[in-house]
Amino acid sequence: MFSQDTDRRIPVTLLTGFLGAGKTTLLNHLLSQPEMANAAVLINEFGSVAVDHHLVTKIDEDLIMLDSGCICCTVRGDLTRSLTDLFMRSLQRKIVPINRVVIETTGLADPAPVIFTLMEDFFIAERFRIDGVVTVVDATHAAGQLAQHPEAVKQVAMADRLLLSKCDLAERSEIDQLSQTLRRINPAAAQIFVRRGEVALALISGCGLYDPGSKTPDVAGWLAEEKVREERRKAHGHHHHHHDVNRHDAEVYSFALTFDQPLQWLCFVEAVSMLLQGMGDRILRIKGLLNVIGDDKPRVVQCVQHTNYPYTRLDDWPAEAPYNDKHSRLVFIVRGLDQLLIEKAFAMFCGVLDGERREALVAEGRMK
Structure with missing residues (x-):
């Protein structure tokens, strides 16, 4: 690698x-x-x-x-x-x-x-x-x-x-x-x-994780998880944007998932492979930082439609919050695809739920 x-x-x-x-x-x-x-x-x-x-x-x-x-x-x-x-x-x-x-x-x-x-x-x-x-x-x-x-x-x-x-x-x-x-x-x-x-x-130039000069990872800028979450919060207050069938851009949106528990690598790869094979035309991009069981370094995930970038690792977890909590984070850009279907795939293959989804289920009394 x-x-x-x-x-x-x-x-x-x-x-x-x-x-x-x-x-x-x-x-x-x-x-x-x-x-x-x-x-x-x-x-x-x-x-x-x-x-x-x-x-x-x-x-x-x-x-x-x-x-x-x-x-x-x-x-x-x-x-x-x-x-x-x-x-x-x-x-x-x-x-x-x-x-x-x-x-x-x-x-x-x-x-x-x-x-x-x-x-x-x-x-x-x-x-x-x-x-x-x-x-x-x-x-x-x-x-x-x-x-x-x-x-x-x-x-x-x-x-x-x-x-x-x-x-x-x-x-x-x-x-x-x-x-x-x-x-x-x-x-x-x-x-x-x-x-x-x-x-x-x-x-x-240098659009990836690393600054070309310092070679230090810019996880926050690359993943932009908080920007994605902010846009989703705005979207929930303007639902008509996602239901105008006459606009091609109305079908495309981003969301972020966070998993508190470390993931089994092979299970994760299987989940992503299944998603890309079955829905790759509707999954435009994936970016992620993963906490994998048995690996003390974060793994970097990138996909464009049906194509996986080669998996890489950072030298260490970022020191800045929130990435120092070592939680797995994934950002998706999808077209006409329900976020819940993505979440179900990870629940099925990896046995994990998105943190916000877990909190909602606990609040509803459906999980402990």
């Missing part, structure tokens, strides 16, 4: 967003930054990104080098083939050694298959790691897109960072309303407000 300190795999940032969200403008700004030297950018077609003024060398029909040192190539076929080709060219010094990859998807793309490729293809998984999903959201048109297009909602739900683009063209009230909608769909994702496509690479 790779540890964060020794993981030498090349980080991959998945840049997604609905049609017209402003990915091209943002990507151009990223390409001009010195930190992108020795990076590779995979785009759908060169023509979709105006990089001609950067172009200094055309290596072949699928590969160009910019004056910043960044390599750009097209994703015309299989993603595995493109990444393998990039890695081998870099290894053989046919191109500059690459230290980062940005994959820009089409506006209608589902992020899940790309993540699946990075996780499940052995050659790719040994050499590349997913650094995060960054979704660009158009502040001027996103409200209608989220209401009408499930692809846009899924892109938001799977994001580690949300870039609200065209904030210079939107009214403040529009931005505030959109920000609230995005928080309801994905409370855990940090929101970054962008004007004219200008964003620093540092803001969209």
